[in-house]
Amino acid sequence: xxxxxxxxxxxxxxxxxxxxxxxxxxxxxxxxxxxxxxxxxxxxxxxxxxxxxxxxxxxxxxxxxxxxxxxxxxxxxxxxxxxxxxxxxxxxxxxxxxxxxxxxxxxxxxxxxxxxxxxxxxxxxxxxxxxxxxxxxxxxxxxxxxxxxxxxxxxxxxxxxxxxxxxxxxxxxxxxxxxxxxxxxxxxxxxxxxxxxx
Numbered sequence: 001x002x003x004x005x006x007x008x009x010x011x012x013x014x015x016x017x018x019x020x021x022x023x024x025x026x027x028x029x030x031x032x033x034x035x036x037x038x039x040x041x042x043x044x045x046x047x048x049x050x051x052x053x054x055x056x057x058x059x060x061x062x063x064x065x066x067x068x069x070x071x072x073x074x075x076x077x078x079x080x081x082x083x084x085x086x087x088x089x090x091x092x093x094x095x096x097x098x099x100x101x102x103x104x105x106x107x108x109x110x111x112x113x114x115x116x117x118x119x120x121x122x123x124x125x126x127x128x129x130x131x132x133x134x135x136x137x138x139x140x141x142x143x144x145x146x147x148x149x150x151x152x153x154x155x156x157x158x159x160x161x162x163x164x165x166x167x168x169x170x171x172x173x174x175x176x177x178x179x180x181x182x183x184x185x186x187x188x189x190x191x192x193x194x195x196x197x198x
Contacts, residue, residue, distance in 0.1 A: 001133030001182055002163055003155050004140030007090040009186035010133070014088060014193055025086040030096075031072055039068050059104045059111065066111040069096055073124045081125070086197075092127055093119055094177075098166045102154065107166075131193055132171050133182035137161045 001007055011027050018025040042056075042064050049055050056064070080087055093115060100112035118124050137160040144155050153159065171177050180192050 001167070002135055002137065002140045002160055003152075004143040004160070005133040005135040005182040006143070006186045006189060007133060010182075010189040010193065011088045011090055013186050013190035017190060017194060018086060023085045024083070025088070026080070026084050028077070028080060028087050028089040030089050030091055031069055038071075059106070059109055062100050062103050062109065062111040063114065066096065066100070066114050070115060070118050070124060074118075077125060089127070092130075093124075094130060094132075094167075094170065098163060098170060099154075101166050102159065102163050107169075129196070130174075130177045131196075132167065132177050132179050133189065134167075134179050135164075135182035137164045139183055 015025045015027060046056055046061070077087075096115050097112045100109050100115075101107050104111070106112075119126055137157060140160050141155070141157045144151060154163070171179065178193075178196055180189055182189055
């Protein structure tokens with residue numbers, strides 16, 4: 001779902017409720033947070049070359065993001081999945097594909113196809129179930145403003161509306177994806193998610 005849809009809040013609520021049932025449940029963040037030496041080198045170059053003729057083109061930038069996503073998931077996911085009953089990811093393959101399209105304006109970009117090919121070849125696992133937290137972009141933007149801190153370019157109302165359209169298009173032909181109304185509270189969202197799982 002969009003930034004501001006309440007993914008973190010509802011995942012934390014699900015984990016708390018499921019742990020009380022005696023289940024081992026954890027959250028998986030599908031990126032290294034820029035901790036890898038490889039990613040730090042790219043970030044330093046991007047910062048240095050921003051707004052110059054040597055700035056990294058968007059599709060190449062998203063390819064770097066996809067490589068980092070794939071490498072981290074490949075290294076971290078197998079062991080994490082062995083340790084728990086359930087593992088929630090706030091963003092995974094669908095979100096990576098949406099972000100690729102949002103940034104490149106292509107629905108069939110190389111960085112998105114790279115991720116999909118790694119899933120098809122079982123290099124990273126497909127999710128057992130996908131929940132799409134569907135939220136009005138205006139509500140998402142208000143939530144982002146309320147949480148404070150820096151607001152990223154992709155969190156502008158214009159970009160949220162664009163991302164919303166991309167999500168809707170991609171979800172419309174995926175009947176296996178469970179659509180949740182994310183305009184409601186995090187606790188209600190988590191209750192609805194748990195009703196699908198149990």
